[in-house]
Amino acid sequence: MTAAATRLAHVRAEITRAARLARRDPLDVTLIAVSKRRTAEEIEALIVAGQRDFGESRVQEALDKWPALRALYPDVRLHMIGRLQSNKVAEAAALFDTIHSLDRSSLLDALAAAPHPPPAYVQVNLGEEEQKGGVALADLEAFLAVVRASPVALAGLMAIPPLGLEPGPFFAFLYELARRHDVTGLSMGMSGDYSTAVMLGATAVRVGTALFED
Ligand SMILES: *Cc1c(COP(=O)(O)O)cnc(C)c1O
DSSP, X not given: OOHHHHHHXXXXXXXXXXXXXXXXXXXXXXXXXXXXTOOHHHHHHHHHTTOOEEEEXXXXXXXXXXXXXXXXXXXXXXXXXXXXXGGGHHHHHHHOXXXXXXXXXXXXXHHHTSSSOOOEEEEBOTTOOTTSOSBOHHHHHHHHHHHHTSSSOEEEEEOOOOTTSOSHHHHHXXXXXXXXXXXOEEEOOOTTTHHHHHHTTOSEEEEOHHHHOO
């Protein structure tokens, strides 16, 4: 096995283990390989090992790397996981299959204006951190209503827990918010905490380091 295949097998096994512990079906969890700042060669090694969902955090970087890779591997799915600027939305809507960082009306309007807007997760600012993207908790209910009335399909909720704090309670809270607002998708969990996220209901985990570094 290549190093990339070994890392991929390990992460998949962890997801399966965590899902079983929580009496969940591992197939209900999508593993997104976060390939920001990784080269086309590093990415291709994972594709060859069988990985198909990839996440990028910058539109320009994704435009530089993915059209060539996609020509070779047309069944790859691309996820935009980073902060999105309104002036990049048209390009993002054309390139990405899913957006994980919808957090304001101006973005929603720009997405809705695209010919085929991809489904979007609403990002929630769980830690009420000023520098972080995401809808404030107080605005979530109203924003979800606006998204539901728009042409953009609501994929679920997404969050990045505050650094340095135990992530579990934040994942549990995001799960509760999703339940309360009748949302099914939950994009949560990164290299350090994806097992916890899967146990607490994640349907998409965004894993970079654990898939690309030994
Ligand atoms: C970089 C990034 C990840 C992946 O982080 P790792 O710790 O390398 O797994 C996940 N989600 C978002 C939003 C990111 O920016």
